[in-house]
Amino acid sequence: MLNEQKSLDTLYHQLIKAIIFTDNVSVKIHGLLDETKIYRVLEEEFAKSKIYGMCIFLLTNDGSKLRIAATSDFHKKNIIFEEAFKSSLEQFRIEVNQSSLCSQVVKEEKTIEFRIIDLLKEIAPSMQSNLISKIFGTQKKRFIMTPLYYHGKVTGIFLTSSIPLSEQYIPIVRIFTRHVSADLELAKEYSEYEKMEETLRKSEEKYRGLFEEAMDAIFVADAETGILLDCNRAALRLVGRKKLEVIGKHQRILHPPEDVVGEFTDSFLRHVSKDEDEIIETRIITKTGKIRDVAIKARVFELEGRRIIQGIFRDITEQKKMEEELKHERDLLRALMDNIPDTIYFKDVNSRFTRINKAQAQMLGVKSPDEAVGKTDFDYFTPEHAKDAYNDEQTIVKTGMPMVYKVERIRRADGQFLWVSATKVSIKDTTNHVVGIVGISRDVTESKKMQEELVRHSEHLEELVKERTAELTNAGRLAAIGETAAMVGHDLRNPLQTIVGTFYLMREHLDSIPCSQEEKQSIEKLLNRVGGETKYMDKIISDLQDYAGPTKTNIVETNIYDVISETLSSLTIPDTIKVTVIISDSLPKLMVDPTLMRRVFTNLFLNAVQAIPDKGELMIEAFEKGEAAIIKVQDTGVGIPEANMPKLFQPLFTTKAKGQGLGLAVCKRLLELQGAEIMAESEVDKGSTFTIKIPFRR
Amino acid sequence: MQRKKRILIVDDDKAILDVIKDILELQGYIVETAETGQEALQKTEEKYYNLALLDIKLPDMEGTKLLRRIHEDVPRMMKIMITGYASLENAVESLNSGADAYLMKPIEAEKLLKVVEDKLNEQAEAESMSQEKVTEWIKSRIRKIESSRN
Numbered sequence: 001m002l003n004e005q006k007s008l009d010t011l012y013h014q015l016i017k018a019i020i021f022t023d024n025v026s027v028k029i030h031g032l033l034d035e036t037k038i039y040r041v042l043e044e045e046f047a048k049s050k051i052y053g054m055c056i057f058l059l060t061n062d063g064s065k066l067r068i069a070a071t072s073d074f075h076k077k078n079i080i081f082e083e084a085f086k087s088s089l090e091q092f093r094i095e096v097n098q099s100s101l102c103s104q105v106v107k108e109e110k111t112i113e114f115r116i117i118d119l120l121k122e123i124a125p126s127m128q129s130n131l132i133s134k135i136f137g138t139q140k141k142r143f144i145m146t147p148l149y150y151h152g153k154v155t156g157i158f159l160t161s162s163i164p165l166s167e168q169y170i171p172i173v174r175i176f177t178r179h180v181s182a183d184l185e186l187a188k189e190y191s192e193y194e195k196m197e198e199t200l201r202k203s204e205e206k207y208r209g210l211f212e213e214a215m216d217a218i219f220v221a222d223a224e225t226g227i228l229l230d231c232n233r234a235a236l237r238l239v240g241r242k243k244l245e246v247i248g249k250h251q252r253i254l255h256p257p258e259d260v261v262g263e264f265t266d267s268f269l270r271h272v273s274k275d276e277d278e279i280i281e282t283r284i285i286t287k288t289g290k291i292r293d294v295a296i297k298a299r300v301f302e303l304e305g306r307r308i309i310q311g312i313f314r315d316i317t318e319q320k321k322m323e324e325e326l327k328h329e330r331d332l333l334r335a336l337m338d339n340i341p342d343t344i345y346f347k348d349v350n351s352r353f354t355r356i357n358k359a360q361a362q363m364l365g366v367k368s369p370d371e372a373v374g375k376t377d378f379d380y381f382t383p384e385h386a387k388d389a390y391n392d393e394q395t396i397v398k399t400g401m402p403m404v405y406k407v408e409r410i411r412r413a414d415g416q417f418l419w420v421s422a423t424k425v426s427i428k429d430t431t432n433h434v435v436g437i438v439g440i441s442r443d444v445t446e447s448k449k450m451q452e453e454l455v456r457h458s459e460h461l462e463e464l465v466k467e468r469t470a471e472l473t474n475a476g477r478l479a480a481i482g483e484t485a486a487m488v489g490h491d492l493r494n495p496l497q498t499i500v501g502t503f504y505l506m507r508e509h510l511d512s513i514p515c516s517q518e519e520k521q522s523i524e525k526l527l528n529r530v531g532g533e534t535k536y537m538d539k540i541i542s543d544l545q546d547y548a549g550p551t552k553t554n555i556v557e558t559n560i561y562d563v564i565s566e567t568l569s570s571l572t573i574p575d576t577i578k579v580t581v582i583i584s585d586s587l588p589k590l591m592v593d594p595t596l597m598r599r600v601f602t603n604l605f606l607n608a609v610q611a612i613p614d615k616g617e618l619m620i621e622a623f624e625k626g627e628a629a630i631i632k633v634q635d636t637g638v639g640i641p642e643a644n645m646p647k648l649f650q651p652l653f654t655t656k657a658k659g660q661g662l663g664l665a666v667c668k669r670l671l672e673l674q675g676a677e678i679m680a681e682s683e684v685d686k687g688s689t690f691t692i693k694i695p696f697r698r
Numbered sequence: 699m700q701r702k703k704r705i706l707i708v709d710d711d712k713a714i715l716d717v718i719k720d721i722l723e724l725q726g727y728i729v730e731t732a733e734t735g736q737e738a739l740q741k742t743e744e745k746y747y748n749l750a751l752l753d754i755k756l757p758d759m760e761g762t763k764l765l766r767r768i769h770e771d772v773p774r775m776m777k778i779m780i781t782g783y784a785s786l787e788n789a790v791e792s793l794n795s796g797a798d799a800y801l802m803k804p805i806e807a808e809k810l811l812k813v814v815e816d817k818l819n820e821q822a823e824a825e826s827m828s829q830e831k832v833t834e835w836i837k838s839r840i841r842k843i844e845s846s847r848n
Contacts, residue, residue, distance in 0.1 A: 493782040493803035494711040501717035504807030508724060538804060 014164050015172065021049055022176040029183050033190040038183055039070035046072035051162055053141075056148065056180075057094065058156035059106065065093040066102060066157060073136075073161075084131045085124060094123050101145065105157050111146040111170050116161075119143065142166060144173045149181040150188065151250075189248050192222070196229040199304055216312045219246075219254065223272050223300050223307035226251040226264050238294075238313060240286035256285045271298035272309055284313065293320040343420075343441045346427070349434060351376050351393045365413020385410050393424060397434050400426045407444060419448035489541040496541070499534050503527060543603075543662040553593040553673050560587070560622055560631065563594050567601040576615045584623035590694055596670040603663040604633045604690055611637025611688060631692040640682035648680050703818050704728045704746065708738040708764065709753040709780070718751065721807050722814070735759035742768055742775070748818055749776040752797075754788060762795050769796030774825070776817040780805065 025045045029038045039056065046054040053073045057066035068089055085092055096102050099122040104110045116136050120127055142165035148156040158177040162169075200208075211218055217235035221228045231246050239246065239254055246253075251268050252260045259265050259282065267282040279297045286292065298311040337344050337357035345356040353372045361369045364380045377386035385408065392403055402425040411417050424439040506527055510520055561583045573579060608618045616636040623630055640648065649668040664680075667690075671678050675698035682688035705727045709715050715731040722729045730747070732738035735756045742750070750768060754761035765777055778799040779792040789800050798820070799813050 489782060491782075494709075494714055497804040498711070498713040498717050500804040501714070501721055501807055505717065505720055505724070534804070 011164075011166075011168060015168060018052075018169060018172050021045075021052065022172060022179075026176065026179040029180065031186075032183060033187045035184060035187045035191060038180070038187055042180070043070050043072045046160075051164075053161040055159040055161075056156060057102075057159065058148070059096070059154070060093070063106075064096055066096060066106070067093055069156065080131070080134050084127055084135055099123055102157065105145045105147050106154050109147050109154060111144065111174050113142060113144050113165065113167050113170060116141060116143055136161075144169060146170075146174050146177045148177060148184070150185050189227070192225075192227055192229070193248050199306075200230060214312075216314050217294075219251070219311045219313065221251050221268075221309050221311070223309040226268060228254075229308070235313065238286075238292070238315060239284060240288055240290075245287065254284050256283055256291055259283060267296060268309075271296070271311065272300060272307075274300075281316065293317045341443070344439070345372075346436060346438050347393065348436045349397045351390050351437075354436060363412055380413065382411055389422075393437055393439075396424055396426050396437050400428070400434055402426065407448065418443055419445045489545045492537070492541055496534060496537060499530070503531055503534065543666055553596060555591050555593050555674060557589045558592050558594045558597065560590050560592070560597070560629070563597045564601055564620055564622075567598050567605060571602065571605055571609070573605075573609055573618070577609060577612055578617045579620070580617065581620045582622070587622055587624050587629060588696075590629055591696075592674050592676070592694065593670075596674060600667045600670050600692070601633075603667050607663055608633060608635035608637060608688075611635050611639075613638060616687075627697060628693050628695045631694070632689055633692075634687065634689040636687040639684040639686055640680070640688055641684055645680065645682065649678070702726060702728050703748040704730070705814070706730050706732060706738065706741060706747040706750045708732045708735070708750060708756065708761075710734065710755075710757050711753075714753075718810070721810065725811060727814075733757075735761075735764040738764060739767060739771075742772055746772070747775055748821060749778065749814060751778050751780055751814075754779055754781040754792070762791050765792065765795045765797055774821065776821050778813060778817065 025042065028045060029041050032038050032041065042054055042056070046052050053071075055071040055073065056069040058069045059066055071089070081092075082088055087093075094102055096106055099119065101112060101114060101119055101122060104112055116132070120132060140163050141161050142163070143159060143161045144165055145157050145159045147154040148158050158173070158180060160173055211230075212232045214232055214234055217238040218232045219228055219235050220230040228246050228249050228251055231243070236243060236246065250263075252263065252265055255265045255267075259267075261269075265282070267280045270280060271278060277297055277299055279295050281293065281295050283291050284294050293316045294313045295316045296311045296313050298309055300307055300309045302308070340357065341359055343357065343360035343363050345360045346354045348354050353375055356364070356369045356372050358369060361367070361372060364372055366372050372380075377389050380386075381389070388408065392406070395401070396403055402423070404423050406422045406424075407419060408422055409417060409419055420441040421444045422439060422441040424437050426434045427436045427438055429435045507524070510523060510527075513520070513523075515523075561581070564581060564583075568579065568581075605618065605620075612618070612635055617634075619632070619634040621630075621632040621634070649664050664678075668678055671692060671694075674694070676692055676694040679691045679693070680688060681691070705722055707715055707718050707722075707729060708731070709718075710733050712733065715733070719729045719731055730741060730745075732741055735758045738750070738752070741747075752761050752765055752768075756764060761779060761781075765779065768775065768777060773796070776798045777796060778801060779788075779797045780801050780803060781788050781792075782803050792800050798817050801810065801813060
């Protein structure tokens with residue numbers, strides 16, 4: 001018990017001694033900022049202690065081997081070491097993979113305690129035990145190995161040795177090694193900085209000015225480590241940091257954490273791996289965490305055996321923003337172009353399509369808008385339309401004047417004809433030169449149809465107006481004819497009166513003329529011929545005067561049968577024509593002008609008689625039908641050819657050799673004056689039927 | 699033997715005047731002519747005519763106006779209007795203005811002679827009737843005077 005207590009006390013004592021020792025050494029190496037000095041102080045302090053030994057192994061660049069960087073136990077020209085390991089201290093290497101102890105420290109980052117013999121078994125199994133004793137002294141010595149770190153990565157092993165070492169020492173060794181790691185790290189960084197400062201100072205005069213005043217941000221870094229070595233003012237502005245906050249730091253601090261893959265940013269690795277300049281777009285982060293878009297052009301060059309990378313950072317945030325906006329606008333334009341029902345097309349100065357929208361593609365009958373690029377209207381439309389459009393476009397190209405809302409008729413690819421309203425304007429470059437045209441066409445077929453409808457309507461109206469005008473002109477003409485007729489009629493009636501009277505006197509005197517009976521008969525025959533023609537002349541005058549006569553009627557209750565029979569009796573109808581009159585008993589008295597009706601009947605009956613070539617029938621029928629009285633005058637005469645039917649009631653239309661074509665026109669007019677109407681039906685060689693319709697109420 | 703009847707024809711057409719004059723004279727009438735309304739008025743003032751044939755259209759005045767004037771001056775004279783164009787207005791106005799008949803040109807000689815004869819007969823009848831009435835009136839008048847004497 002007592003012995004145990006004693007050995008425990010000894011351990012505490014020894015541990016405290018070790019703590020004091022390591023603390024002293026820590027103080028001594030702290031702030032040295034020089035790797036070699038640190039090694040020297042460590043070597044000296046451990047040598048001075050006589051109790052503790054130390055050795056620093058550093059991993060080679062590829063991490064496969066360990067070399068000795070410092071040791072308190074050997075000197076450079078230690079012959080025993082060279083004999084034992086067949087290598088100088090400088091050239092001595094331990095293959096990490098050959099030593100499970102070293103691997104545990106380097107790879108698994110363990111701190112282990114062991115005897116020297118355990119290590120030597122791995123790295124120098126053939127070594128004689130007397131040699132071991134010579135080099136390492138007593139075999140009682142215990143060893144502790146712990147990893148050395150540089151920026152969190154294992155860069156080597158700190159080894160310490162002492163007789164009383166045990167597991168209890170491990171925490172002390174680890175804490176101390178951390179101090180050593182930190183000081184080595186500081187020293188290394190400082191030396192990088194120093195070295196760089198020195199290197200750069202050499203080309204300072206010619207380089208610094210340009211460098212500092214450059215518009216673009218410039219960062220210089222070690223291509224291997226990524227440590228930032230220098231930057232200009234623009235660079236500091238870009239990242240919003242002070243120089244000390246940049247120099248000596250890793251390049252990854254310039255970029256958002258999510259862009260960092262492992263130790264470096266992807267852009268950095270890409271730049272380093274390529275010899276020629278490459279521009280990479282990426283992002284940086286400012287001290288305050290703002291993200292900005294940059295384009296980095298980087299170049300790698302050798303400087304005093306080191307690979308240095310210089311990156312020129314251009315802030316493209318605004319440009320990016322503009323590009324985004326531009327893209328957005330382009331997207332909007334595309335959406336508009338592809339969804340608008342109007343056809344849109346861009347053409348070069350030779351009227352070749354450079355771009356069209358979907359509606360235009362459909363119009364042209366191409367599957368995709370790209371198919372039309374380089375083609376012209378001549379490839380899709382009728383030559384006439386293509387030529388018109390080409391001429392229009394060339395005028396626009398020449399004058400720069402737009403063509404607005406031109407309505408044109410075109411044939412779509414599917415053969416359908418359309419009316420479109422086309423607007424075309426020139427596209428000018430910055431020097432105001434026309435470089436093409438853009439056109440937009442809208443389908444106006446519907447409105448065009450409506451317009452045509454309107455035009456048709458107005459044309460119809462015009463026609464109506466023309467018709468009415470013609471009618472009025474006709475009426476005017478007829479009124480003039482009427483006036484003339486009344487005048488001529490009156491004037492003609494006087495000589496007619498004289499002729500009629502003279503004719504009578506001549507016949508009266510004929511008896512007293514001394515000549516033969518035959519002579520008398522022949523004179524009488526001649527006189528009768530004059531008499532007949534005189535009567536015909538009288539009829540012509542009457543018709544003319546009737547047609548153009550007064551518009552006043554004297555409508556009275558009339559027995560139509562009386563009028564018909566009076567008319568018949570006043571006419572000379574040949575015996576070869578059979579006349580039938582059938583008047584319905586139920587037919588009431590009619591409200592008509594009897595004088596006018598008599599004229600109407602006279603004309604109709606005379607026409608019928610004249611139409612019958614030699615034998616035939618004239619049938620007159622009157623009956624009630626609905627709300628009107630119907631009077632039919634039917635003959636079995638020659639009939640009227642169909643072609644003449646529409647003109648039948650027009651004045652001055654006649655097919656008779658002798659006749660002025662007023663008879664039926666007079667009938668129509670006189671009937672219309674009384675609110676009645678007349679219609680005709682006829683068949684050639686069968687006869688004609690004239691139907692008078694007199695409504696009861698009018 | 700009846701006294702010869704006097705007829706006045708008024709028309710601006712000389713040929714008509716001549717031929718109608720001939721026709722009527724052939725029947726034994728005494729015929730005189732006038733070519734204007736004025737002339738007609740003058741003649742009717744100077745002489746008595748049994749009958750006048752008046753054209754409805756005259757160069758110096760409307761035939762209907764002449765008709766009214768003559769009708770006022772010589773109501774007993776028979777007046778026959780002659781027109782070149784038959785219309786209701788003409789006919790009505792003529793009759794209202796005192797015409798006794800209305801004929802349309804060209805008038806057949808037979809028809810003219812018949813109308814003239816008819817109208818002269820009417821006139822003669824009317825005259826004889828009025829003659830009888832006058833005689834009757836004178837008779838009653840005398841009877842009244844005689845009775846008053848008594």
